[in-house]
Amino acid sequence: MNINSHIDHTLLSATATERDIIDHCNQAKKHQFYSVCINSCYIPLAKQLLNGSNVKICTVVGFPLGATATSSKVSEAKQAINDGAHEIDMVMNLGFFKSKNYVEVFKDIKDVKSAIGKIPLKVILEISELSKNGIVKASEICLDAKVDFIKTSTGFTKSGATLTAVKIIRKTVRKNCKIKASGGIGDYETARKYIDIGVERIGTSKGVAISNGELSCADH
Ligand SMILES: O=C[C@H](O)COP(=O)(O)O
Numbered sequence: 001m002n003i004n005s006h007i008d009h010t011l012l013s014a015t016a017t018e019r020d021i022i023d024h025c026n027q028a029k030k031h032q033f034y035s036v037c038i039n040s041c042y043i044p045l046a047k048q049l050l051n052g053s054n055v056k057i058c059t060v061v062g063f064p065l066g067a068t069a070t071s072s073k074v075s076e077a078k079q080a081i082n083d084g085a086h087e088i089d090m091v092m093n094l095g096f097f098k099s100k101n102y103v104e105v106f107k108d109i110k111d112v113k114s115a116i117g118k119i120p121l122k123v124i125l126e127i128s129e130l131s132k133n134g135i136v137k138a139s140e141i142c143l144d145a146k147v148d149f150i151k152t153s154t155g156f157t158k159s160g161a162t163l164t165a166v167k168i169i170r171k172t173v174r175k176n177c178k179i180k181a182s183g184g185i186g187d188y189e190t191a192r193k194y195i196d197i198g199v200e201r202i203g204t205s206k207g208v209a210i211s212n213g214e215l216s217c218a219d220h
Contacts, residue, residue: 003191003214006200008058008087008180009207010037012155018045025049031211035087037203039063040080047084058087058122061112064156066091066126070108074115081119088112089122089151089180089203092138094129102141109145122149122180122201127165128157135165139172149201153183160184163193170198188213 009031011024021042028036028050035056036046046057059080062073077088090112096104113121123145125138142150150169153160160183169179181194182203191202191210204210 001192001195003188003195003202004031004033004207004211006195006202007031007033007191007207007210008035008037008182008201008203009033010155010182010203010205012037012039012060012063012205014039016042018042021045022049025055027208028055029053031208033207033211034201037089040076040083040085043080043083043085056086057084058089059085060154061088061090062093063089063091063124064154066093066124067095070111073108073112077112077116081116085119087120087122088116089124091124091126091154092142094126097130097134097138102137105138106141106145109142109147113145113147120148122151123147124151124154124182125169126154126157127152127162128159128183132164132168135168136172139169139177143173143176147177149178149180151180151182151203155183155203155205157183161194163197166194166197166199186210188217 009028035058037058040059061076062068093108123142161181178200180201181199185204186206188210
């Protein structure tokens with residue numbers, strides 16, 4: 001199984017330089033990752049670097065807190081698509097969610113989904129901040145909003161993806177939504193475990209290590 005085709009090769013650091021982005025995009029082309037996942041300021045540069053390749057551009061919206069106004073998230077998403085993004089990863093409004101203001105959580109997501117049309121939308125739940133019941137409820141809201149992927153984590157909190165959380169999401173959404181596991185996935189064996197339980201996409205800043213791990217496994 002070619003795990004590289006499941007990887008969103010991620011570089012979301014606030015201090016990422018143009019040189020870093022150039023190197024990142026070159027890695028993505030060399031390893032044929034599904035996409036690069038980068039901050040929106042670098043979409044034009046990535047578009048230029050990836051022109052003619054199969055590597056897609058994914059960016060983040062309302063990242064990493066999810067606490068920006070819905071209108072800001074919509075505007076961010078539209079601008080990103082205009083600049084060349086192929087997929088949008090938005091962060092759910094955790095404050096609204098913990099306030100049990102589920103209608104506003106839904107509207108926040110639905111407004112972005114409506115604004116971007118057929119462009120795939122992934123919604124980041126930030127599972128480290130949620131109970132098991134919270135993961136179920138957030139997944140149900142995402143289902144109602146007809147998002148394309150549910151994504152586990154930003155990678156910017158104390159912990160990231162867990163197999164347990166992915167299993168809860170999958171049990172909730174069944175085959176009605178894809179799952180992206182992200183945050184703390186740094187080696188081939190771990191990435192493979194997520195793929196084996198039905199995760200369609202891996203968000204990771206360690207794509208090269210994972211890819212090399214697959215190669216060394218294949219050699220044995
Ligand atoms: O997918 C987005 C995450 O930021 C990647 O997290 P990571 O740096 O722990 O691989």
